[in-house]
Amino acid sequence: MIHYSCDRCQRRIDSKEDIRYIVRIEVQATIDSVDPDDDGDHLMEIEEVLECLEDADCQELGEDVYQNRRFDLCQSCYQEYKKNPLAMDAQVSFDFSDN
Ligand SMILES: [Zn+2]
Numbered sequence: 001m002i003h004y005s006c007d008r009c010q011r012r013i014d015s016k017e018d019i020r021y022i023v024r025i026e027v028q029a030t031i032d033s034v035d036p037d038d039d040g041d042h043l044m045e046i047e048e049v050l051e052c053l054e055d056a057d058c059q060e061l062g063e064d065v066y067q068n069r070r071f072d073l074c075q076s077c078y079q080e081y082k083k084n085p086l087a088m089d090a091q092v093s094f095d096f097s098d099n
Contacts, residue, residue, distance in 0.1 A: 021078040
C-alpha cells in the first residue's frame with residue numbers, strides 16, 4: 001500500500017482509503033506581441049534568460065521564468081486551497097461595507 005503525505009498539513013494520505021488531490025501548477029513568464037520593428041531589446045532579454053536557464057548559476061532567475069510544481073493535498077487542505085488558490089490576503093479583498 002502506498003502512503004502519500006499532504007504537502008500542506010503533512011497528514012498521511014492512504015492511497016486506498018483517502019481522496020488525494022494532485023495540484024499541478026505551471027508558471028511561465030511570457031511577453032506578448034514582440035514587435036519585429038522593435039529594437040530587439042526585449043527579445044534579447046528573453047534569449048538571455050533562456051540561455052541562462054541552462055546555466056546552473058542562474059537557477060534563481062530560472063525559477064522566475066518557469067516553474068512546474070506538483071503537490072499532493074488531503075481532502076481538507078484541498079477544500080481550503082480551492083477557496084483561495086492564489087493565496088491572496090483576505091484583507092486585500094474589496095470592502096463593500098465602506099459607505
Ligand atoms: Zn492536508
